[in-house]
Amino acid sequence: xxxxxxxxxxxxxxxxxxxxxxxxxxxxxxxxxxxxxxxxxxxxxxxxxxxxxxxxxxxxxxxxxxxxxxxxxxxxxxxxxxxxxxxxxxxxxxxxxxxxxxxxxxxxxxxxxxxxxxxxxxxxxxxxxxxxxxxxxxxxxxxxxxxxxxxxxxxxxxxxxxxxxxx
Numbered sequence: 562x563x564x565x566x567x568x569x570x571x572x573x574x575x576x577x578x579x580x581x582x583x584x585x586x587x588x589x590x591x592x593x594x595x596x597x598x599x600x601x602x603x604x605x606x607x608x609x610x611x612x613x614x615x616x617x618x619x620x621x622x623x624x625x626x627x628x629x630x631x632x633x634x635x636x637x638x639x640x641x642x643x644x645x646x647x648x649x650x651x652x653x654x655x656x657x658x659x660x661x662x663x664x665x666x667x668x669x670x671x672x673x674x675x676x677x678x679x680x681x682x683x684x685x686x687x688x689x690x691x692x693x694x695x696x697x698x699x700x701x702x703x704x705x706x707x708x709x710x711x712x713x714x715x716x717x718x719x720x721x722x723x724x725x726x727x728x
Contacts, residue, residue: 571723575691578643579636586635589625611685618682626651642696649688688727695721
């Protein structure tokens, strides 16, 4: 078993890549069937590999999730040339103890009443699949890849990429 209980050897790297990314774009299926994305503040994954986000219980995303709980999470850290996509199923969690455990004071900007806010809820995403792209961020590495491609005619291999089974 690897980090977060997943058997895929790339799971640990995927979770390490998203650990410090503060914002994930969460995509849900809107009520008209189109895709709808919005930025969400990323919480650290739990020991099972589930990903957590705070939300208002009465929001368009909770309505969308009640109709179709499939989500995609997109993480991006351009400064390190790291990109991650995770798909999974989401559920709304109203458990007070879990809310208190995951609470941090900066969240008060969205929830002025803190953990006692009657509108506060969590979205737990159970990941099924993921994919990451992890490229060296050094300009010299990119220039080397460009020069090599120009000389050999072969596309450069800029870094690691892997599809990850997270279910």
